[in-house]
Amino acid sequence: DTEVTQTPKHLVMGMTNKKSLKCEQHMGHRAMYWYKQKAKKPPELMFVYSYEKLSINESVPSRFSPECPNSSLLNLHLHALQPEDSALYLCASSQGDFLGQGLYEQYFGPGTRLTVT
Amino acid sequence: AQSVSQHNHHVILSEAASLELGCNYSYGGTVNLFWYVQYPGQHLQLLLKYFSGDPLVKGIKGFEAEFIKSKFSFNLRKPSVQWSDTAEYFCAVTPIILTGGGNKLTFGTGTQLKVEL
Numbered sequence: 001d002t003e004v005t006q007t008p009k010h011l012v013m014g015m016t017n018k019k020s021l022k023c024e025q026h027m028g029h030r031a032m033y034w035y036k037q038k039a040k041k042p043p044e045l046m047f048v049y050s051y052e053k054l055s056i057n058e059s060v061p062s063r064f065s066p067e068c069p070n071s072s073l074l075n076l077h078l079h080a081l082q083p084e085d086s087a088l089y090l091c092a093s094s095q096g097d098f099l100g101q102g103l104y105e106q107y108f109g110p111g112t113r114l115t116v117t
Numbered sequence: 118a119q120s121v122s123q124h125n126h127h128v129i130l131s132e133a134a135s136l137e138l139g140c141n142y143s144y145g146g147t148v149n150l151f152w153y154v155q156y157p158g159q160h161l162q163l164l165l166k167y168f169s170g171d172p173l174v175k176g177i178k179g180f181e182a183e184f185i186k187s188k189f190s191f192n193l194r195k196p197s198v199q200w201s202d203t204a205e206y207f208c209a210v211t212p213i214i215l216t217g218g219g220n221k222l223t224f225g226t227g228t229q230l231k232v233e234l
Contacts (some may be wrong), residue, residue: 031220033220033222040227041226041227042207042224042225042226042227043161043207043224044224045221045222045223048220048221050220055220056220056221058221090160090161092222094220097220099215099216101213101214101215101216101220102149102211102212102213102214102220102221103149103168103213103220104220105149105151105163105166106163106222107163108153108160108161108162109160110159110160111160
């Protein structure tokens with residue numbers, strides 16, 4: 001099973017709302033990732049969790065707050081977003097190499113399409 | 118930091134034509150290389166990967182890619198495309214950093230392939 005699931009599939013939120021995106025994998029992977037993909041653009045890395053610890057934050061604004069409650073789950077908490085944050089948010093996972101050496105391929109979920117009004 | 122360039126942004130082919138999509142990366146050290154495909158309405162899927170060994174790698178659905186280290190290239194090929202190959206294709210790279218911080222997947226800008234009947 002190489003499936004990464006994400007909920008919800010679509011989300012519309014106002015600029016003052018608080019919402020969360022959820023990602024789950026049951027492949028025993030120990031590295032999980034959040035990406036942002038704007039229309040007609042490639043995915044851009046936001047955060048990397050390795051063994052449930054945040055290892056990479058690509059200078060993402062604090063209105064995005066990641067959380068990794070356990071090795072199978074990854075959340076992205078959203079607060080006070082701007083319309084330009086509207087995008088497809090992708091979650092991915094890979095086998096964990098403890099030092100984050102970049103040794104393994106990543107498997108992607110279907111994404112959550114977020115619209116900020 | 119690494120970067121990836123894909124020179125063909127839009128490619129239109131007739132069924133049974135041969136395909137070659139170019140990918141070049143910029144990074145001075147060791148890398149892992151990937152091609153991902155995004156079919157319309159579907160999530161990113163791994164097409165093939167190169168980690169080490171034989172520079173000619175075969176992936177799913179008849180695709181192959183050749184790593185040429187001296188040219189920093191990882192071009193994707195298929196001898197005979199089908200209508201179902203219509204999709205967006207992304208080349209991607211992760212640097213291998215033995216001390217950590219290496220699992221940062223960087224994507225090229227993508228190539229939109231349209232196969233006509």
